[in-house]
Every structure is written in C-alpha cells, then in structure tokens.
Amino acid sequence: MSTMLEVSGLNHRYGTGEKAHVAVNDLSFTVEAGELASIVGPSGCGKSTLLRCIAGLIKPTSGQVSLHGEAISSGVPDDLAVVFQDYSRSLFPWLSVAKNVEFPLRWRNLSRSERRTRAQDALDSVGLSGVGSKFPWQLSGGMQQRVSIARALASRPALLLMDEPFASVDAQTRFELEDLTRRVQRENGSTVLVVTHDIDESVYLSDRVLVLSKSPASIVADLPVGLPADRDQITTRESAEFVTLRGEVARLLHGGAPEAAAAASDAAEYDLAQQEAASDAAAEVRAKS
Numbered sequence: 001m002s003t004m005l006e007v008s009g010l011n012h013r014y015g016t017g018e019k020a021h022v023a024v025n026d027l028s029f030t031v032e033a034g035e036l037a038s039i040v041g042p043s044g045c046g047k048s049t050l051l052r053c054i055a056g057l058i059k060p061t062s063g064q065v066s067l068h069g070e071a072i073s074s075g076v077p078d079d080l081a082v083v084f085q086d087y088s089r090s091l092f093p094w095l096s097v098a099k100n101v102e103f104p105l106r107w108r109n110l111s112r113s114e115r116r117t118r119a120q121d122a123l124d125s126v127g128l129s130g131v132g133s134k135f136p137w138q139l140s141g142g143m144q145q146r147v148s149i150a151r152a153l154a155s156r157p158a159l160l161l162m163d164e165p166f167a168s169v170d171a172q173t174r175f176e177l178e179d180l181t182r183r184v185q186r187e188n189g190s191t192v193l194v195v196t197h198d199i200d201e202s203v204y205l206s207d208r209v210l211v212l213s214k215s216p217a218s219i220v221a222d223l224p225v226g227l228p229a230d231r232d233q234i235t236t237r238e239s240a241e242f243v244t245l246r247g248e249v250a251r252l253l254h255g256g257a258p259e260a261a262a263a264a265s266d267a268a269e270y271d272l273a274q275q276e277a278a279s280d281a282a283a284e285v286r287a288k289s
C-alpha cells in the first residue's frame with residue numbers, strides 16, 4: 001500500500017492574542033491508499049477544523065498536509081472531494097439531481113457526454129438510477145445525502161472526506177448509508193476518511209479508528225478494526241469483537257480527562273444514548289426484514 005494522506009504536525013488556532021482558541025494540536029497521522037479510516041472525537045474537539053485543514057478549505061496555523069506526496073497549500077485539490085453533514089445546504093435546489101452531480105465536473109476537461117455518463121454512473125452506484133431529472137427537494141433526506149455522495153464520487157477523487165455525513169438522517173437511513181459507503185468504497189477501492197462523533201459508527205464503518213482527545217484535538221489512539229470485511233448491521237453490531245472495540249473507543253474517548261467525575265458521567269449518558277439509538281435502529285431493521 002502507498003500513503004494517500006499524510007498529516008504532519010498540524011496545528012490550528014482561531015483568532016489571536018487572549019481570544020485565541022487552539023482547535024487542533026500537533027496532529028500527525030497517515031491514511032494508506034484504499035483504506036477506510038474514521039476519526040472519532042467528542043463534540044467540539046476540533047474534528048471539522050481538522051477536516052477543513054485536510055481539504056484545503058482553511059490554511060492551518062502550522063504543519064503540513066500532503067495528498068499522495070504533494071503538499072496541499074492553496075485551495076481544495078482537484079482529486080479530493082468532501083461530503084458534508086448538511087445536504088440541504090450543499091445541494092443546489094434549482095438544479096436537477098443529475099445537474100447537481102455533474103456540477104463539479106464543469107471545471108474538468110471533460111466532454112458534455114462524459115460528464116453525463118459519469119454523473120449517471122455515480123447515481124447508479126448509490127442506488128438512485130431513476131431520479132436524475134428530479135430536484136433535490138423532491139427527495140427524502142437520505143436520498144439527498146446519497147446525491148451528495150454521488151456528486152463526490154463523480155469526480156473520482158483520490159481521497160473522499162466525509163464530515164459527520166449521516167448525522168442529519170434517521171437511524172434506519174443512517175445504517176443504509178453506512179452500508180452504501182462501505183460497498184462503494186470496496187467497489188471503487190477508494191480512500192475514505194470519515195469524521196464522526198458516533199463511536200458505533202466509527203467502528204462499524206472502518207478499517208481503522210483514530211480517537212481524538214477533547215479540545216484541542218490530539219490523537220489518543222490509532223486502533224485497527226479487525227472485523228470481517230463483510231459486515232451486517234445486526235450480527236456485526238452484536239459480535240463480541242464489535243462490542244469490545246466500541247467499549248475500548250468509549251473508554252479512550254472519555255478517559256484521562258481532567259474533570260474525571262464529570263467526564264465519567266457524560267460518558268455514561270453518551271454511551272446509553274448511543275446504545276438506545278442503535279438498538280432502536282436494529283429493532284426497526286429487524287421489523288422491516
């Protein structure tokens with residue numbers, strides 16, 4: 001495997017002087033080509049800041065990000081695509097679904113027919129073959145997020161970044177989109193980096209989980225996920241390996257905080273809420289199957 005993404009000594013600080021806020025603190029890691037890695041961290045720890053620095057959307061205060069060996073210095077590289085949480089703000093309501101997916105290809109040296117073919121292929125791969133002529137607002141939230149994923153895939157990016165991509169959809173749709181992401185990643189051999197605050201999602205989705213500390217974000221652990229490549233929302237989540245790993249991530253996320261007592265109680269509430277959401281969604285999947 002070759003290294004697709006290298007982040008070295010990354011720091012980002014918002015503002016200056018007394019009001020300065022350090023969001024990312026000396027982060028270094030690599031993601032290999034063809035890997036599906038996730039970054040999990042508590043709310044507000046600096047995950048989106050890190051992702052924006054990687055995407056070239058903001059210039060880090062210091063440190064370096066390289067995509068297949070080339071430093072990202074100004075703007076979003078051509079072979080990188082980002083899927084954001086809020087599909088309603090990232091899709092253009094006045095353009096059809098097909099035109100939304102084609103949109104970023106306008107800046108590529110591609111013929112019109114090639115752009116159309118790529119857009120249709122991307123829509124096919126996310127299970128939206130028949131909706132190209134509809135408008136985003138005629139689709140459900142889950143379908144709109146599929147369109148966002150198709151748009152990112154259409155440019156055939158070397159690296160796909162996803163920022164809390166399933167946080168705005170219901171639990172059942174979230175499961176479907178997680179499976180879709182795994183399938184598409186394997187079919188295309190893509191390199192994907194997903195940022196999430198959901199422990200279970202980070203384990204279910206990935207080959208590897210990077211655990212971040214509370215703000216400012218630094219890496220607490222880099223865990224390989226030894227689950228089988230073929231995963232299932234019910235049996236995988238019930239497996240001993242999954243349960244052990246999610247417990248390990250939860251402990252790492254909440255352990256060692258200065259305010260240990262408060263953190264422990266936050267952790268218990270957080271885990272309980274996640275377990276309840278997952279078991280509701282699993283019950284829905286069972287009921288529908």
Ligand SMILES: Nc1ncnc2c1ncn2[C@@H]1O[C@H](COP(=O)(O)OP(=O)(O)OP(=O)(O)O)[C@@H](O)[C@H]1O
Pocket residue numbers: 014015021023041042043044045046047048049050197215
């Ligand atoms: N443009 C900005 N200017 C000033 N501070 C900011 C800015 N963007 C983010 N921050 C601060 O930086 C810290 C990290 O924010 P960031 O959005 O990266 O965290 P996050 O882990 O993605 O949060 P969440 O999980 O809640 O989305 C927060 O304290 C936030 O208030």
